[in-house]
Amino acid sequence: MTVMTEFNLSCPVPRVADDRIVLAHGGGGRLTHQLIEKIFMPAFGNPMLEQRHDGAVLTLNGSRLAFTTDSFVVRPLIFPGGTIGDLAIYGTVNDLAMCGARPLYLSAGFILEEGLAMDTLRTVVVSMQEAAKKAGVQLVTGDTKVVDKGKGDGIFVNTSGIGLIEANVKGTIGPASVQVGDTVLVSGDLGRHGVAILSVREGLEFESPILSDTASVWPAVEALLNSGIEIHCLRDLTRGGLATTLNEIASDRNICVRLEESLIPVQETVQSACEILGLDPLYVANEGRFAVFVPAAQADAALEAMKKVEVSQGSVRIGKVEESPGRTVVLQSRIGGNRVVDMLSGEQLPRIC
C-alpha cells in the first residue's frame, strides 16, 4: 500500500480553456462576465454600456428612452407554461421594465432551421402575438433568415425593444443607486422557469406540472412607480437566478447583501425537482421575477403595491443591504448557519449522487 505519510499530492495543471468558447461563457456566471470584460467592453465601451444595466437609457429631445436587446435559444421550443415566442417578448419587455421604462415597441429577428415544422413556427408566432398583446407592446419591424439543417436548433429569436421612462421616474434606477440599509424584495417564488425547462429535458414528471413563470413584470413596476416608491434598483432574475443578480450588484457597489434562506420563496415541487436534479434554486433562471431594492422605510408600501398586481402577488422581503463584508452575498441558512452565496463559475452541473 502507498504510505499515506508520503503523499505529495499532485494534481495536474489544466490548460486554461480560454482559447475557445465553451457553454459556460453563455451561462451568466463568471465566464460570461470575463467575456464581457475582456472582449466586448474594450471594443464597444462607452458611458451607457458601462452602466452594465439590463438596457441602455438614452436621452433624446428631453425624453428618456430605454433600449435593449436579447436573444433566445431555448430548447425545447415549447415547454410547460410557455414557448420561445412568449419568452422572446417578455424577456425584452422585462429588460425595459427593469430600467423603469414603459415597454412600447419591439423588433423580432428569426433564425429558422431548414426542416422546421410550419406548425411549430405557427404555435410560436401565435404565442408571441398573444404575449405582445398582454404586455401592451407592438412588433414594428422584423427579419427572417433560414440556415441549413443542423446549423440551428429549430428557432432562434432575437428581440430588441424601446421603452419610455415617464416623467414620474425620479433619479436613476440601477445598481449605482443601491444604498446601505436598503431592503431587498423579490416579486414571487423562484426557479419555476428553469425547472420547467429542465424537467422536460430530463423527462421528469410531477403530480402537478411545474409551469414556467414567463410573464411581463411591467405591471408590477408600474404599480411601484405609481405609488411613489423611491426605487433604487430593479433586476430581473433570469440567467443565473437570484444569486448571480445579487452578486453583480454587491460587487458593483462594494456592499453586502444579507439574505435569510427561510424567507426566500420556492415552490415545494420546484424544491423537490432541484433536489433530484442536484440544482440550487438560487441559481435557477426565472422569466417573470425580479428583485427590487427600496429604502427600508418604504418596504411595506412597496410590498403592498406589488401584491395588488397579479404577476407579483407573491412578493416578499428576503434581505437587506449592509456595508460589509463588501462584494459579498451572505445567506443565513434555515438551521441558522451563515454561508457566502457566490457567483456560479460555469453551468450548474448535475451531480453524480
Next chain:
Amino acid sequence: MKFLSEYRDQKAAEQLSQQIWKKVTRPWTIMEICGGQTHTIVKSGLEDLLPRQITLVHGPGCPVCVTPIELIDKAVAIAHRPEVIFCSFGDMLRVPGSSKSLFDAKAEGADVRIVYSPLDALKVARTNPERQVVFFAVGFETTAPANAMAAWQADHDHIDNFSLLVSHVLVPPAMEALLSSSNCVVQGFLAAGHVCTVMGYEEYFPIAERYKVPIVVTGFEPLDILDGIFMAVSQLEEGRHEVENQYARATRREGNRPAQERIIEVFEVVNRQWRGLGEIPASGFQLRGRFQKHDANRRFPFSGEVAHESPECISGLILQGLKKPHQCPAFAVKCTPENPLGAPMVSSEGACAAYYHYGRRQHNDSHDRIQPQLSGTPSR
C-alpha cells in the same frame, strides 16, 4: 417537501446543537466520509452551530475527486474518437485531466453528453446503433447498482455498441487506509448513509473494533449531520467505539440485498488508484467475466503518456483530513473553480469547491468558525 423540510428545521437544529455543546468536554476530530455531507455542512453553515472543540474534516467520498487523472485522460481520448458518444454525469466534465477536461473535449467537437442515469446512456446506445456509446461509470457503492444494471441490461439485450469506462471505488478500504496512516487525525467517522443503504454496515464493525473508532452511519440533511455528530461525540466522550445507525429511515444493517447481488454478478473487486491517496488494495470494482465485453478499457486501447503532475495542489492532504482547503496556498488564488488545479475544486461535492462557493471570504478572514450563540434563540 416530505422528508426534506423537517430535516432543515431551525428549532430542532438548535436543540441538537445544544446537546452537542453540553456533551463536549475536549477537542475531537470527526471526518464525514461523503462529499454530499461536506456539501450540506458548508452550504448550511453547520459549523457555526458547533463548539470550537469539534473539528470536522472532509473525507475522500467525492467520486469526482478521487478518480485518477490517467482515467480522465483516457475518457478524453475516447470521447475524441469520431464514432463515440461519450456519456457522463455532469460534474465529471469539468475535472482536469493532465491537459484537458471533458468540457474542453466537448468544446473541441467531441460528442459528450450529460446523463442522469447510466440507463439513459443505454437508451442513447439503443437509438444510435451505428455509434459507440461509452458511459463513464464512476462513483462509490451508491452508484454501483445502477451501473451494474446498465451492464447487465446491455448484455441481456445484446446492445453491443454500449460500453462502460469503470472507475468504481469502495468506502471501507479507504477508511482503513486513512486509519492505518501514522499521521491520521480522525477520531470518529460519519459513514456515508447512501453507501450503507446499498451495502449495509456489517463491514464497518471490524473497522470500529480494530481502530477503536466510532462510526455513525449518517444521512445528508443538516439535522442528520448534527445528529450524527452528536452520536459520534457521545461515543468519544463515553469512551465507546461502536457502529451506530443515525440514518435508519433509509439504511438497514444488511443493506439492499438485491442490489448487492446485481453488483456481485457484474463486478469483481480489484485494487484501485485513488487520486490523491495512491493505490489502495481491494478498493474498487471492475467488470467481471462475460460483462468484460462491455468494458471500454478493453474496447478502446489507450496508450497515453504518464500524466504530468504539479506539486502545487495539496488535495491528498485535504482528502485525508490533514489540511483544510483554505490552508492551501493556491486556494482561491491560483486554484479556482474556473481554473481548478485539482479535482476537489471541481465537483460541487469537492471540499475545495464547497469552501470556495460557500465560505471563502469567511475562511480567509483568518478564523475557522464564527462563535455561535447558545442562547437558544435564533441570532436574527
